[in-house]
Amino acid sequence: MGAQSVPAQVFDVASRVALKMGQRRLAKDLADRAVTLEPSNFAYLSNQAVCLLAANHTTEALQLIKQLAALPHSEAAEYDALGNLYSQVNKQAEAIDCFRSAIACEPEIAHHWFNLGLCLQAVGDLADAESAFDRCIALDPAQGEPWLHRSRLRTQLADSNHVQALNSAIKKGTEDWRSEMSMRYALAKEYEDLDNYDRVFEELRLGADLRRSHMNHDPEADLAAMRAIRDIYDSQYVLAGSGYDSDEPIFIVGLPRTGTTLVERILGSHSAVYAAGELNNFAESLTSQVSAMKPKSRLDFIRMAANADSEKLGRDYVESTRPQTADRSRFIDKLPLNFLYCGLIHRALPKAKIIHLKRNAMDTCFAIYKTLFKQAYPFSYDQQELGRYYVAYRDLMAHWHHVMPGKILDVCYEDLVSDLTTQSHRLLDFCDLPWEDACLDFHQSQAPSLTASLAQVRQPVYTSSIGKWRHYEDRLKPLRAVLVEAGVKL
Secondary structure, three states: OOOOOOOOOHHHHHHHHHOOOOOOHHHHOOOOOOOHOOOHHHHHHHHHHHHHOOOOOOOHHHHHHOOOOOOOOHHHHHHHHHHHHHHHHOOHHHHHHHHHHHHHOOOOOOOHHHHHHHHHHHHHOHHHHHHHHHHHHHHHOOOOOOHHHHHOOOEEEOOEHHHOOOOOHHHOOOHHHHHHHHHHHHHHHHHHOOOHHHHHHHHHHHHHHHHHOOOOHHHHHHHHHHHHHHOOHHHHHOOOOOOOOOEEEEEOOOOOOOHHHHHHHHHHHOEEEEEOOOOOOHHHHHHHHHHHHHOOOHHHHHHHHHOHHHHHHHHHHHHHOOHHHEEEEOEEEOOOOHHHHHHHHHHOOOOOOOEEEOOOOOHHHHHHHOOOOOOOOOOHHHHHHHHHHHHHHHHHHHHHHOOOOOOOEEEEEHHHOHHHHHHHHHHHHHOOOOOHHHHHHHOOOOOOOOOOOOOOHHHOOOOOOOOOOHHHHHHHHHHHHHHHHHHOOO
């Protein structure tokens, strides 16, 4: 069969499959071919926009989204697709309008209510988000993810919680193991709000064990990668070269659940700063160079990355964030895992600021353990694996401080929440930004938040999370033993 006789639908389906498999370039090429054959097909055009975003072709994607928005719509599927595109480019208000329109077309479809709830919680409309998740759960109670998002929206109270309903839903049976897992984490969150610590940990254990049993993850590969990074990226390498001359990026790095979102909200409340969220752009810009060298393994990749063109890497990274980040003189990239790339970041962008969040080791690890992530942080579902990862992370950050002294600002979570004013001044001074009072009123910011901390950042600073791990001290012995053996201060 000749290429010209292949139906557009075949290219479209193949594109969606390729994207799910992580083959972004192939996905885009296949999407382009589908659109070439049927240039007015909304579904093919929207998939093309998804592929453009996955390939970091944001400017082209935004133009296509604008084109799609101008078309007349009458079907829920079209509003849903457009809403998802708006959400991906952080235009949550437009996404909300689209999902409300999808609901108007198909009010009994739980999926539309779920998408609406996600966007409402992102913009801080937590009460309406809870109502949307309520409706979603009423329509499809076997889906676990809406239960988890709803539980996170507020502190659950003795006379207002979902514990009984969650237990009943689990007993009746969920759609699959993922739904049960989400419900277990939701139960753990609600039990913690109600100070029922024994039940908290039991639900966490069940949920984490479910997640870990369905993962193909080699924890030793993570540790070997961090050892290789320490061996290869020494001070002679990190401090050499001129890199790309831009002072726009501010990187916030560390482990998740250490206050990275809080620092992002503080700095992002400054008039000169745009909070871009958790960007994969640096790693992707690096990968686009190194993949041409044909690495055969992860360790090969780490070795070959040292041969990347640093100036090009810095330029490609900054340009890949456009056009969103161009409206302000500075922007924040809050991807915690960029701690792996601190040396490469400094070499590629010597004027960029790097802020590292630190927190008590046990509080950090427990906060990670009790959070259900999507695809990231596969080390977080087993106490011993989590402890070993923490030790390797600690050693790598010590290495970065040694090879590039004074280039990374450490901020302690405990200091931040105990003395917000002093630490906020320190942050702005490090970033060469003039003081603005709005930085202390971060909880009043209307900027969207998409992280697990989205409800907390709408509140003033609190210290109640400090030392929370001690409620579970007996149950965290495997984790503690790993940390103690490595000499970690608890």
